[in-house]
Structures are given as C-alpha cells and as structure tokens.
Amino acid sequence: MHPPLTPRILLLRTSLAAALLAAVLLSSAMVGPQPVRLKTALHGPQIHGVPNPHYEILVRVRVPRILLAAMVGAALAASGVIFQALLRNPLADPYILGVSSGAGLGAMLAVIGGVSWTLWGRSPIALFAFIGALGTVWLVWGIGRVTGKYQVTGLLLAGVVVNAFFSAMIMFLISIAKSQQLYATLFWLMGNLTEENWFVLWVGSGCILTGIVALFFLGAPLNIISVGRQDARNIGVPVERVELSAFAISAFITAVAVSLSGLIGFVGLIVPHAVRLVFGPDHRQLLPLSSLGGAMFLVAADTVARIVVAPAQLPVGVVTAMIGGPFFLLLLVAHSKKVYGGT
C-alpha cells in the first residue's frame, strides 16, 4: 500500500510530474506533419528579412494548440477529481451534472440562430457554450438542493435527467439544422482542439490555472467529505462551504475548458482513477498529480490526433477514448490487487 503522504513526497512527485509535462510539451511541439527545427525557430519571425516558417509553425500554430490541450486536460482531470469526491461516486466525471449538454445546447443555439458577430476574432459559439454550461450546472445544483439536502442521489438524478432532456433538444436542433451548420457543431460536440489566438489562450489559461490552484487548498477537507458529509461535519469541517466552493470552481473551469475545446470525454473520468490507482486516494496529492497527468494525457492524445491521419485531423475526443480506454484497463488489472485486497 501507499505510504502516508508527507509534504516532501508531495513536492517531489509534483515536481517530477511537472518536469515530465514539460518534456511532453516540448516533444509534442517538435512532432507534426511538417518538420520543425527548434534552433531555426529560435531565430525569430524573420531571418534576413525572409519569413521564418519554422517560427511561424511553432509559435502561431503548434504551441498555442498544445498549451490549450494542456489547460483543457488539466481542467477536466481536476474537476473529475472534485466531482468524484463530492458525489462519492467513482463513475462521476466533469460532465455528469449537465455541463456537456448545456454547453452543447448553447453552441447549437448559437449556430442555428445564425449568430454572425465575432468576439476577439472568433465565433461566439464558445461564449454561448460557456453560458449554457454554467447555467445548466446551476440549474442541476438548484434542483439537487431542493430534492435532498443531504443526499447526492437527488443531485445525480437531476444531472442525468437534465442531460437527457438537453441532449434531446440538441438532437431536435440537429434534425432541423442546415447541413453546413451541422458540420461545425458536430465537430465541436466530438471534442476538438484548434489553433487559438494568444489572447483567448491567456484568458482561458488564467481562469483555469487560478481555479486549479484554488482547488489544491480544498484537498484535505475533501478527503473526509469523500468518506461522508456527516463524518466531515462531526470532525469539524465546514462541509457546506467546502462543497459549494469546490462545486463552483470545478464547474467554472469545466465550462471554460468545454467552451474552448468542445466535449472531450474520458479525460475527467480516467485520469483521476489512474492517479488514484497508482498513488492512492489522498486528494491533496490527487489534485495536483491529476491536473498534470490530465495535461500530459490530452497533449499526447492531441499529438496523435494531429499526425495519425495527416494532413487531415481526428477529433481529439476519439483519440482520448481509443488510447485511454485500453491503457486504463491495463492499469486497473495491474493495480487491482494492490488496492482491493491483499496486504
């Protein structure tokens, strides 16, 4: 079994994971259908007045996309940890309370409504998706509170039903949409990372990083809350306050991630489990390691999505499920003895 967590072990593991992430980021930037030389790229946008293609590809195309993948992966994995803890349910993922269908519905409405104005040079689909996502989580949270103040069943059921209802509305909108409108939304629904401009990237990253760092401070009380709300209260943890902050922050960063990348499945479910299997369930460690792991996983998956059918691209959501599924099952079998049984 895993030895008890100490600040030193946590710091060591987190630094190692961060170093590993840096390596993954760098190697991903070097890989692509177009060969790029780092040394040449470092010369800047122009060499002797001639545009430098290495720089262009790296700085305008690959690096923003890789950073976006890292941010989205980190956000989804961190919220996955939070939702699994708060709902005390290992099947929970960041989408379970309606973020996905809400975002999808928002995006569909933007497309169908023919919204033509732009925001920071991009289509407002993302904004509509963001509003849809947050609005839906808020709705589900409200219903859950009314049905059972001390039970997660009401919350989960509300999430499932709202998800189903909004999915039906999405289907309805798809069935009446024009074909060229469809392509854009379907690609978005499948989960898709595209090149972002730097401004959007800075805003998104700022939101997500702040959220994740704030979540780190909830790790210790989340341990006892994941065992039981009443136990947490008896021990002296302000349960309502911790829960509300954790829910609000993780719903927010998920909504940001979803509005930037569409619905990328699987990251928020399997990364927390994989980290838990290997390093144990302590949330103080689970949160930083899952965030870094989610970033690595999504960057790697997106690299595969970029190159495997080049010059065409796969939706990254397809890759996360196809790589992540078998990998996770292997891990599950390899570690099941360690977690469930034997000494």
Next chain:
Amino acid sequence: MTAAIQLNQVCFGYSSQRPILAGIDLNVGVGSFLAVAGPNGAGKSTLIQLMAGILRPQSGSVLLDGRNLYSYGVRDLARKIAVVRQEFLPAFGFSVYETVLMARTPNYSQWGFESREDREMVAQALKRTDTAKFASRSLDSLSAGERQRVFIARALAQDTPILLLDEPTSFLDIRQQTAIYDLLKSIQQESGSTIVAVTHDINLALQYCDEALLLCPCRREGPDLTNPTCSAHYRTGPTHEVFAPEEIRRAFRVGIFSGTLGSERFILPLGKRAKDANLLPPGDVEK
C-alpha cells in the same frame, strides 16, 4: 455530578404527526458511560444525532457544558464531541492510517498538512485501539470488528472529552463485542471520557455502563402518554434499575428470562418456542 450533556424537555419527530421523542429529560454526567437502548424505531439514533448537533429538537433544549449545543460552531463542537456512526460506505480505498488522520483535518496548517503533534495523536489512537498493526491496509480489506476499532481510533484522534457511538457492536461476533466494550471502558477510565453508546445488547450494557436510557414507544405512532400500560415512554437512571427485567419486557414487548451470576444480572429474550421448552415457571413469559 456535573452534566456534560443535558437534555431538557426535548421533542423531536421527522413529521409533525409522529413525534419520536417527546419531552426527554436527561443528564449525561461528566465521565459517565451511558447506554441507550430501546426497540427499533424508538429514536436511539435520532437522540445521538441530536446530541451530535446534526439534528435540532423541535422544542426543548440540549446543553453542552451548560451552553446551548446549537450555538457552538462546527469546529468548536468537534473539539468537544466525537461521533462513531453506524454506516460505512467504502469510498476510494483510503488506508487505516489515512482514515484516522482525517480526524485532525481542522488542525492542519494552511497548506493542508498535519503537524508532528497531529501525527503523534494518531499514533496513540492507533496504539490504544490495537489497530497500528494494519495501519497501512485499506479500510475495505478489514473485518467489521477491525473496522469498528478504526472508527473508534478516529474518534479518539479527534481528542474530545465526549464520545457518541451509534451501535458500535452491531455485526460483530461476541468476542469482538466484548473487545469493543473493554476498549470503551478503558477509554472512560483512563481518559475520564464521557461515553454515550446506543446498543441492542442489554447484557453488555449491564456489565459495562453506569447509566442507561431506555426508550419505549408503546405504539407505532409514537409515544402515547395516555396509554395506561405505558407508564413512561422512557426511563433513565443507573443501568441495573433501568434495565430491570420488567422494564425490558415492557419496552421490547418480548418474553424474557433473567438470572444472576454473582453480582451480574443477565437477560435472555425468549421467543414462542421457549414456552414449550418448559424453561420457565408458567406466567413468566408474557403473551
């Protein structure tokens, strides 16, 4: 004797038509070991939850060290009262050590880590409950008895003067049952803790507990104070008085056999078969 927890005319019901507890007066003395018994649905767990500050009475008051229990903040209350609950939901495979350490959560530094003092307290709690030897094992790999000791260790690590336990010996074999009561008794005697335990085992309570509360709902709808066969819907006092054979018979509405062994009294419930077995003089088993 000063009261650690004091209930004054406490009434509670989950619906207004069906009160579960009506007009309970109770003093839990500092350093005493109180057993709470009664039929299923009589409100034993409800009473524990009222004392733990999870539920609030509809009328009446609960005092902790002479002060309204519900005026304590979550943290202040947790410094006074630790609770061992009945249910256990396996979640995420925490180890025994991690589980016991959770009791120290409110004392963690702002970075979310325990101090050396916290760790020493956990080590002590593990030692006292004899759980140190499987400290690194996952909670779901333990037997029910071992797990119960871990939850008692967690309550001890919380370092409170008062300990509330909801059926600490259910699901345990008789050896484990006595082991848990031995442990609780040693906690009471060595640390001067006040202990309140809900129990179905009258005989263990007779051996170990100084005081008792017997809840007796005479009708399913709740305590019927007008029913002449039900003189009171609860009794409190020294254990051997409250758990007198006729009180047990009336509360549980079951035939019983009682006998003494030395100075200890034992009570044995008797079902329908017992009458035919000619164990008792006629008339001793209630129809």
